[in-house]
Amino acid sequence: MSDQLIAKLTQSLRGMAIGREHPEYQEARRLYNAMIDKRPLLIARCADVADVIAAVKFGRENSLPIAIRGGGHNGAGFGSVDDGLVIDLSTMKGVRVDPKNMTARVGPGCTSGDVDHATQAFGQAVPFGIVSTTGVAGLTLSGGHGYLTRQYGLTVDNLMEADVVLADGSFVTASEAENADLIWALRGGGGNFGIVTSFLFRTNPVAMVYGGPIVFEFSDGATVMKWFRDNQPKAPDQFYMFLGLQAVPPADPFPTEHWSKKMCVIVVSHAGPLPEGEKAVNGVRAALPKPIIDWAQPMPYVMIQTLFDALLPKGLQWYWKGDFVKELPDAAIEAHLAHAAKLPSVLSGMHLYPVDGAARRQKNDATAWGHRDVAWSMVIYGVDPDPAMAPNLKNWAQAYWKAVHPFDLEGAYPNFMMDDEGEARVRAAYGGNYERLSVLKKKYDPENLFRVNQNIYPAA
Numbered sequence: 001m002s003d004q005l006i007a008k009l010t011q012s013l014r015g016m017a018i019g020r021e022h023p024e025y026q027e028a029r030r031l032y033n034a035m036i037d038k039r040p041l042l043i044a045r046c047a048d049v050a051d052v053i054a055a056v057k058f059g060r061e062n063s064l065p066i067a068i069r070g071g072g073h074n075g076a077g078f079g080s081v082d083d084g085l086v087i088d089l090s091t092m093k094g095v096r097v098d099p100k101n102m103t104a105r106v107g108p109g110c111t112s113g114d115v116d117h118a119t120q121a122f123g124q125a126v127p128f129g130i131v132s133t134t135g136v137a138g139l140t141l142s143g144g145h146g147y148l149t150r151q152y153g154l155t156v157d158n159l160m161e162a163d164v165v166l167a168d169g170s171f172v173t174a175s176e177a178e179n180a181d182l183i184w185a186l187r188g189g190g191g192n193f194g195i196v197t198s199f200l201f202r203t204n205p206v207a208m209v210y211g212g213p214i215v216f217e218f219s220d221g222a223t224v225m226k227w228f229r230d231n232q233p234k235a236p237d238q239f240y241m242f243l244g245l246q247a248v249p250p251a252d253p254f255p256t257e258h259w260s261k262k263m264c265v266i267v268v269s270h271a272g273p274l275p276e277g278e279k280a281v282n283g284v285r286a287a288l289p290k291p292i293i294d295w296a297q298p299m300p301y302v303m304i305q306t307l308f309d310a311l312l313p314k315g316l317q318w319y320w321k322g323d324f325v326k327e328l329p330d331a332a333i334e335a336h337l338a339h340a341a342k343l344p345s346v347l348s349g350m351h352l353y354p355v356d357g358a359a360r361r362q363k364n365d366a367t368a369w370g371h372r373d374v375a376w377s378m379v380i381y382g383v384d385p386d387p388a389m390a391p392n393l394k395n396w397a398q399a400y401w402k403a404v405h406p407f408d409l410e411g412a413y414p415n416f417m418m419d420d421e422g423e424a425r426v427r428a429a430y431g432g433n434y435e436r437l438s439v440l441k442k443k444y445d446p447e448n449l450f451r452v453n454q455n456i457y458p459a460a
């Protein structure tokens, strides 16, 4: 990229243009997943909507592939692009909570921790995921599930309005009242339709939860998984629990005698009155074998939201594969346990996240997120700090997935997919809504400018 072109972009931005020679280039191109090592030509670190418009026009005029970056957490590394332009929104933060009308206006660079911090001051929350360093933008646009999903729906179910810079550089607002087809597409269609420069969310009352991990011996895994399969879906909406097959982290505060042991864990979070939460969790305790660690207790909502952050800093190697799961027969449980027994590292594992309760009470075509009739969203994740481990993490995750996939549905949560899954899998991820999304893609981005994502092709 010529100095002249970089200077041209620099002049049109209030933020920064970072080329390959810029002293901040190496840091600016780093993504959360260190397995992805992309070298963009230019990073446009936007300060405001005008910058985003200028960056989109610059990318178009110079025929550059464009990646959009919010929190940079995407597993597949869609927050960057080789030899192209990254439109980096990470400094466009800012949250305005309207506690009376129960809404939060959120900048596209916010992490879910930024929003939780702001909304919790008023005892309110938007449902996000289970790690607070994740970007709100990428999480929301592909669905967003977490501790409040069963009670208040997916993140997209709480998205009321979005400001969007479209592929031609024009600016629109999308809501039920205007550009209703666009807000429909943004509720699960990923970054395919434009660059969201502001999100308006509905907030919900949440303050304390009765929650935390309850850890069982790996040898009790089959009993725990079968109980989870049979009982998790019957729990009241306020009672969320997800299941993990993983290892006890070899770090404080975990008891040293259990360090690195494989385990089966149920992480519970009851967001109703605390005595009800305790009663519900006691029911789990009574039904299952004696745990080796039981840290479920009353805690502020922000605490459960940040519980795993320290274990998963930026810069680890990640490879993951997901599936939507409707049923979990005994044979599937056997396959899970056989592969989890061969974890390649102490940070690797498998999680099953519920997608029922409020999330299920909408039809599959109510929003672009079209898998409301599944029971769980599964992710198998190989994670380690050592780059030399990358092939092991990948091979393990792929072999594990191959063994359990025959029991699962065709599609997966787009945010739990890498970039090597092929077109059929991407179509399956959007399910029955793909055709309608493809028609809307043609309307809003006919040249497929925004294609560094789980891509929806413009209809022919």
Ligand SMILES: Cc1cc2nc3c(=O)[nH]c(=O)nc-3n(C[C@H](O)[C@H](O)[C@H](O)COP(=O)(O)OP(=O)(O)OC[C@H]3O[C@@H](n4cnc5c(N)ncnc54)[C@H](O)[C@@H]3O)c2cc1C
Pocket (backbone or CB within 6 Å): 032, 067, 068, 069, 070, 071, 072, 073, 074, 075, 077, 078, 079, 080, 089, 108, 128, 129, 130, 131, 134, 135, 136, 137, 138, 139, 140, 141, 143, 144, 145, 146, 190, 191, 192, 194, 195, 196, 197, 312, 415, 416, 452, 453
């Ligand atoms: C440790 C960890 C835990 C996670 N836990 C959960 C969880 O509990 N629940 C859950 O639902 N997901 C979870 N995820 C997945 C997460 O939702 C995705 O990785 C998501 O893509 C992260 O969003 P981001 O903004 O950080 O991503 P980025 O890498 O910045 O962006 C990803 C993609 O999103 C799109 N995008 C980003 N910003 C915009 C924008 N402003 N406008 C248009 N498109 C945009 C672009 O297509 C971009 O390519 C987790 C991920 C990690 C790494």
